[in-house]
Amino acid sequence: MSDGAPTRGRIDKREAIVRAAFTVFARRGYDQACVQEIADTAHVAKPTVYNHLTDKATLFRHALEAAADTVGNRCVAAVDLLRAPGNDLTETFNAMAGELLSACADEQGRALHRLAHSATKDFPELAESVHRRTAARLTDALADRLAQLMLSQRLRSCPPDLAAEQFLSLLTGPMEHRSRLSTYEVPAADITSIAHAGVDTFLRAYAPAG
Amino acid sequence: MSDGAPTRGRIDKREAIVRAAFTVFARRGYDQACVQEIADTAHVAKPTVYNHLTDKATLFRHALEAAADTVGNRCVAAVDLLRAPGNDLTETFNAMAGELLSACADEQGRALHRLAHSATKDFPELAESVHRRTAARLTDALADRLAQLMLSQRLRSCPPDLAAEQFLSLLTGPMEHRSRLSTYEVPAADITSIAHAGVDTFLRAYAPAG
Amino acid sequence: MSDGAPTRGRIDKREAIVRAAFTVFARRGYDQACVQEIADTAHVAKPTVYNHLTDKATLFRHALEAAADTVGNRCVAAVDLLRAPGNDLTETFNAMAGELLSACADEQGRALHRLAHSATKDFPELAESVHRRTAARLTDALADRLAQLMLSQRLRSCPPDLAAEQFLSLLTGPMEHRSRLSTYEVPAADITSIAHAGVDTFLRAYAPAG
Amino acid sequence: MSDGAPTRGRIDKREAIVRAAFTVFARRGYDQACVQEIADTAHVAKPTVYNHLTDKATLFRHALEAAADTVGNRCVAAVDLLRAPGNDLTETFNAMAGELLSACADEQGRALHRLAHSATKDFPELAESVHRRTAARLTDALADRLAQLMLSQRLRSCPPDLAAEQFLSLLTGPMEHRSRLSTYEVPAADITSIAHAGVDTFLRAYAPAG
DNA sequence: TATGAATGAGCATTCATTCAT
DNA sequence: AATGAATGAATGCTCATTCAT
Numbered sequence: 037m038s039d040g041a042p043t044r045g046r047i048d049k050r051e052a053i054v055r056a057a058f059t060v061f062a063r064r065g066y067d068q069a070c071v072q073e074i075a076d077t078a079h080v081a082k083p084t085v086y087n088h089l090t091d092k093a094t095l096f097r098h099a100l101e102a103a104a105d106t107v108g109n110r111c112v113a114a115v116d117l118l119r120a121p122g123n124d125l126t127e128t129f130n131a132m133a134g135e136l137l138s139a140c141a142d143e144q145g146r147a148l149h150r151l152a153h154s155a156t157k158d159f160p161e162l163a164e165s166v167h168r169r170t171a172a173r174l175t176d177a178l179a180d181r182l183a184q185l186m187l188s189q190r191l192r193s194c195p196p197d198l199a200a201e202q203f204l205s206l207l208t209g210p211m212e213h214r215s216r217l218s219t220y221e222v223p224a225a226d227i228t229s230i231a232h233a234g235v236d237t238f239l240r241a242y243a244p245a246g
Numbered sequence: 247m248s249d250g251a252p253t254r255g256r257i258d259k260r261e262a263i264v265r266a267a268f269t270v271f272a273r274r275g276y277d278q279a280c281v282q283e284i285a286d287t288a289h290v291a292k293p294t295v296y297n298h299l300t301d302k303a304t305l306f307r308h309a310l311e312a313a314a315d316t317v318g319n320r321c322v323a324a325v326d327l328l329r330a331p332g333n334d335l336t337e338t339f340n341a342m343a344g345e346l347l348s349a350c351a352d353e354q355g356r357a358l359h360r361l362a363h364s365a366t367k368d369f370p371e372l373a374e375s376v377h378r379r380t381a382a383r384l385t386d387a388l389a390d391r392l393a394q395l396m397l398s399q400r401l402r403s404c405p406p407d408l409a410a411e412q413f414l415s416l417l418t419g420p421m422e423h424r425s426r427l428s429t430y431e432v433p434a435a436d437i438t439s440i441a442h443a444g445v446d447t448f449l450r451a452y453a454p455a456g
Numbered sequence: 457m458s459d460g461a462p463t464r465g466r467i468d469k470r471e472a473i474v475r476a477a478f479t480v481f482a483r484r485g486y487d488q489a490c491v492q493e494i495a496d497t498a499h500v501a502k503p504t505v506y507n508h509l510t511d512k513a514t515l516f517r518h519a520l521e522a523a524a525d526t527v528g529n530r531c532v533a534a535v536d537l538l539r540a541p542g543n544d545l546t547e548t549f550n551a552m553a554g555e556l557l558s559a560c561a562d563e564q565g566r567a568l569h570r571l572a573h574s575a576t577k578d579f580p581e582l583a584e585s586v587h588r589r590t591a592a593r594l595t596d597a598l599a600d601r602l603a604q605l606m607l608s609q610r611l612r613s614c615p616p617d618l619a620a621e622q623f624l625s626l627l628t629g630p631m632e633h634r635s636r637l638s639t640y641e642v643p644a645a646d647i648t649s650i651a652h653a654g655v656d657t658f659l660r661a662y663a664p665a666g
Numbered sequence: 667m668s669d670g671a672p673t674r675g676r677i678d679k680r681e682a683i684v685r686a687a688f689t690v691f692a693r694r695g696y697d698q699a700c701v702q703e704i705a706d707t708a709h710v711a712k713p714t715v716y717n718h719l720t721d722k723a724t725l726f727r728h729a730l731e732a733a734a735d736t737v738g739n740r741c742v743a744a745v746d747l748l749r750a751p752g753n754d755l756t757e758t759f760n761a762m763a764g765e766l767l768s769a770c771a772d773e774q775g776r777a778l779h780r781l782a783h784s785a786t787k788d789f790p791e792l793a794e795s796v797h798r799r800t801a802a803r804l805t806d807a808l809a810d811r812l813a814q815l816m817l818s819q820r821l822r823s824c825p826p827d828l829a830a831e832q833f834l835s836l837l838t839g840p841m842e843h844r845s846r847l848s849t850y851e852v853p854a855a856d857i858t859s860i861a862h863a864g865v866d867t868f869l870r871a872y873a874p875a876g
Numbered sequence: 877t878a879t880g881a882a883t884g885a886g887c888a889t890t891c892a893t894t895c896a897t
Numbered sequence: 898a899a900t901g902a903a904t905g906a907a908t909g910c911t912c913a914t915t916c917a918t
Contacts, residue, residue, distance in 0.1 A: 064367070065277075065364070065367050065368070066277075067275070067276075067277030067278060068277060068367075068368075070890085070891060070892085071891075071892065071893085072891080072892095080899080080900090081899060081900045081901075082892090082893090082900080082901095083893090083894080083895090083899070083900055083901085084898080084899055084900070086892090086893070086894085087898070087899070091892090091893095092891095092892065092893090150363060150364075150366055150367070152427060153360060153363035153364065153427050153428075154275070154360075154363065154364045156360055156426070156427050156428065156429040157274070157275050157360070158275070158278075160426075160429055163426060163427055163429055164426055164429075167426055167427065171423060175423070198443055201419070201420050201423055202416055202419070202420070202443070202444070202447055204419065205415045205416055205418070205419020205420055205423075206412055206415055206416065206419070208415070208419060209411065209412070209414065209415020209416070209418060209419045210411050210412070210415055213381060213385070213411055213415075216366070216370075216373060216374055216377055217362060217363050217366050217373055217377065218363075218366065219366040219370055219373055219374075233408055233412070234412070237412055237451040237452075238451075240450065240451040241447040241448075241450040241451040242447075259881090259882095280907080280908060280909080281908075281909065281910085282908080282909095290882080290883090291882065291883045291884075292883085292884090292909090292910085293882070293883060293884085293910085293911080293912085294881080294882055294883070296909090296910070296911080297881070297882075297883095301909090301910095302908095302909065302910090484787070485697075485784070485787050485788070486697075487695070487696075487697030487698060488697060488787075488788075490911085490912060490913085491912075491913065491914085492912080492913095500878080500879090501878060501879045501880075502879080502880095502913090502914090503878070503879055503880085503914090503915080503916090504877080504878055504879070506913090506914070506915085507877070507878070507879095511913090511914095512912095512913065512914090570783060570784075570786060570787070572847060573780060573783035573784065573847050573848075574695070574780075574783065574784045576780055576846070576847050576848065576849040577694070577695050577780065578695070578698075580846075580849055583846060583847055583849055584846055584849075587846055587847065591843060595843070618863055621839065621840050621843055622836055622839070622840070622863070622864070622867055624839065625835045625836055625838070625839020625840055625843075626832055626835055626836065626839070628835070628839060629831065629832070629834065629835020629836070629838060629839045630831050630832070630835055633801060633805070633831055633835075636786070636790075636793060636794055636797055637782060637783050637786050637793055637797065638783075638786065639786040639790055639793055639794075653828055653832070654832070657832055657871045657872075658871075660870065660871040661867040661868075661870040661871040662867075679902090679903095700886080700887060700888085701887075701888065701889085702887080702888095710903080710904090711903060711904045711905075712888090712889090712904085712905090713889090713890080713891085713903070713904055713905085714902080714903055714904070716888090716889070716890080717901095717902070717903070717904095721888090721889095722887095722888065722889090
């Protein structure tokens, strides 16, 4: 290779394959997805797929982990809104909650959720890995923020990871309910109302004593 | 035939097949489950399976709906504990929450949860049906109980279905978190602590005003 | 059995089965016909079919031979028209030819023709038997009539079976051509014109010398 | 690749498959033929068959049409003998008729005839296509020759396609009779005598007037 | 005798994966 | 590095046929 270009091209092709894989897996599910369709979507020949990623299973792992990182990043970014809580805590939480739900509820997020579930049987480590890159990472980040708010007496003092877990449950539980296990898209209005209701309940329960 | 017995035999065999189907689908997932294994598990020949249930898909539907009814029944029974709330509301809720989580967290409940998720792509009506027989039915039953408690001023007055949804979210969200999407069994101790924490937060948020 | 009645009922049922068999075989062909459909058509249970006729193959044989006799009878009846040849030989032959083609060209005749062809591989004796009951029997009967006409000098003298064979070929060949191997029904007008043309050619070739 | 060779290999394999398909279909009939046997006969793996020809049905269509072209070519070649009619018309017709019957009566021709008949139910377009490539094409070619002979006054003037149809019927009708619907091979001696008899009758009927 | 129920055998088709080019 | 071609392994489903009633 003269400079970085040829390598670049190869990397691009690999990325294209992984992206195509996620698209196809999202469309068909793991078992019904066929490597041929992934190759077609990536505009490559089937053996080329095997040259880059050994296995259908490997393909699946890379596709899901990449998507998990994307979703995880967006969630953490939403949580970062809590670094600058204004005077009105409710307002700040509402904003964060809205962001969070939007991040999880879009097409990619829902597909990832479904695929992660379907992976539990044959790829438990992958399900674990996705969980770590999304839910666990998000919970940790949120727990950090909540701990700060407890320190500054704006929330009742208590184990911050439990609080984080419950806050997220108040958001995702109703979402799962409404989207029928991520089957259908949830209208923006519903998302907002779920967010507000969750925040309201959370803040009532976690308001500072007195 | 002497009495209803011969018909009985047929029904028994059909039930055996449906039960076997659930077992195998739980073990392998829909796509990887093969009808032969279901037949073997039910101790019947493969065509006998087809004589009773038309399709692999039909087999799947019946197996899941039967399991959903079982799980749903146990959940509703747990909620019925709220019909006789003692003096200590916390204690009653704790008991119910424990029952509820045990019902959802056992092997069958977790398998059903996974399978329902995997069904969303190819059997959306089935996912919907399972949802109706479990989560939706449970939410409705719980909302009824909460409405009564609001009337008798033991809970703050507010839309009961929202309250029910949030209560259940406070239980199932952490469960899903801990079980890694229903992959692993959650130890009884953790179940209890999740139940208590959920009840605590819920009652704080929904305590009667003032 | 008290008198002939119960036996009658049994015979009727057997006939119904054989008739149903021909209907279904005609509709589907031998391989694609399934015994269940025959049983349904005859309004009987499947094992009843096996009680009366041992085999799918046996069913086929009886169905075809019965149909062959029916068709054969009609053909021979047509040939009998030659027993009373009027003054105008052409007219008599035309009448017979028309009858003959109508007999072979109706739904049953065409179905029998197709089925006999499909039987040659696996049931050569059956194909032979059908041939004997239809084409061969018809040829013989016609040869008898032609021999008489030769004796009475109304036709040129020559081997009568060859003449019969050729006469029938002049009728059935064009029919097979027009019906696309018995696939389609041939319009009545075409039948008449084929008949007349065949008779014309035949009588020209077999006209008495001088 | 040096020249066109590699492509050649593929074509050869495809042709081998189609040829094998005809062999097996001829041996078993459509329904009883199994793709595995075709693959074995062609010395390929079963999926290779599917790589080249989509379907069992497609396989059937290609096999029959190829065979039909072969038979059709030989028939047309036979008819071409009439382009140079010698002084003795009978002799020329006898030669052509012999050629014609040999072409239709060999193993391949008889198999094609049987298969075309069995195809009428499920592949009417195919039966039509085979008919067009053989009988119809042959009739047309013969009609052309007969028209020329009429013009040169060596045959009585009349519609040439009707004459062609009748001539062919005088040959194939008795053949079908003797071969019991193409079941058995017809001895060469019989072929000759059928040919001569057919020609004799035809020329008597179509001799120029006066 | 008539039938509901059960089964053994068979077959088309799909797909992940590997070679040779 | 990329691909056309080939294959081994699997699986859903159908159907003729037989028991037991």
